[in-house]
Amino acid sequence: MLKETVIVKGKDGLHARPAAEFVQLCKKIKSEVRLEKNGTVVQGKSIIGIMSLGIAHNDEVTVTVEGEDEAEGIKAIKELLDKE
Amino acid sequence: MFSFFKKKDDVIMLYKPVAGKVIDISDVQDDMFSTRMMGDGVAIEPEKDVILSPCDGKVLLIPKTLHAVALEASNGAEILIHIGIDTVELKGEGFTSHVHAGDTVKRGEQLISFDRAYIEREGKPLTTPIVITNADEKEIDIKKNISDNGDVIMELRIRS
Numbered sequence: 724m725l726k727e728t729v730i731v732k733g734k735d736g737l738h739a740r741p742a743a744e745f746v747q748l749c750k751k752i753k754s755e756v757r758l759e760k761n762g763t764v765v766q767g768k769s770i771i772g773i774m775s776l777g778i779a780h781n782d783e784v785t786v787t788v789e790g791e792d793e794a795e796g797i798k799a800i801k802e803l804l805d806k807e
Numbered sequence: 808m809f810s811f812f813k814k815k816d817d818v819i820m821l822y823k824p825v826a827g828k829v830i831d832i833s834d835v836q837d838d839m840f841s842t843r844m845m846g847d848g849v850a851i852e853p854e855k856d857v858i859l860s861p862c863d864g865k866v867l868l869i870p871k872t873l874h875a876v877a878l879e880a881s882n883g884a885e886i887l888i889h890i891g892i893d894t895v896e897l898k899g900e901g902f903t904s905h906v907h908a909g910d911t912v913k914r915g916e917q918l919i920s921f922d923r924a925y926i927e928r929e930g931k932p933l934t935t936p937i938v939i940t941n942a943d944e945k946e947i948d949i950k951k952n953i954s955d956n957g958d959v960i961m962e963l964r965i966r967s
């Protein structure tokens with residue numbers, strides 16, 4: 724299991740369109756992905772879950788990836804969240 | 808006749824959340840929806856200014872910007888209703904919500920009202936997509952009714 728805290732750099736945070744991109748990436752990853760903000764944890768593959776976190780620009784979130792491709796998975800997620 | 812033995816929530820009907828012309832999701836002028844990135848479904852060109860619940864369910868999400876609502880139906884289907892195109896940019900102006908996340912709602916209950924004149928003045932189309940965001944995970948078959956006949960816009964059936 725790999726776990727990392729990252730800052731979301733996208734200017735719109737993770738609302739509909741970026742949230743959909745995030746979920747599409749998570750669906751390509753075989754491992755289980757979880758995203759946490761302020762103690763609330765949601766499944767990375769759930770668009771409603773991701774949107775319900777209401778993640779804004781510069782929010783701090785914790786990503787957990789667990790499974791066979793966790794190393795590549797967490798790297799790809801960090802790259803996406805780091806995009807401005 | 809043996810409906811007694813059937814699981815009662817296998818099939819969920821979604822009714823029009825607002826009167827208006829129904830189009831397929833692929834015809835929406837926003838690629839986030841037309842490419843089904845958010846899920847498959849339909850869209851309505853609203854003729855009224857209140858969005859009603861399309862089924863019994865639970866409110867999962869109302870964003871701060873009040874331009875959308877997500878519901879969970881009793882069979883686990885997640886339904887996202889997004890009022891207008893690019894309306895997130897209005898930052899909540901022009902929208903009034905009547906429910907909160909966690910509320911239980913009945914079909915036909917008011918969810919969100921909107922100020923048509925304001926939204927149109929801001930140059931945002933009112934096209935309202937209604938999509939199922941978890942059809943793959945829950946193995947839900949979606950039967951759409953893209954016509955002006957009847958009040959049912961989608962039939963959601965869990966694959967068995």
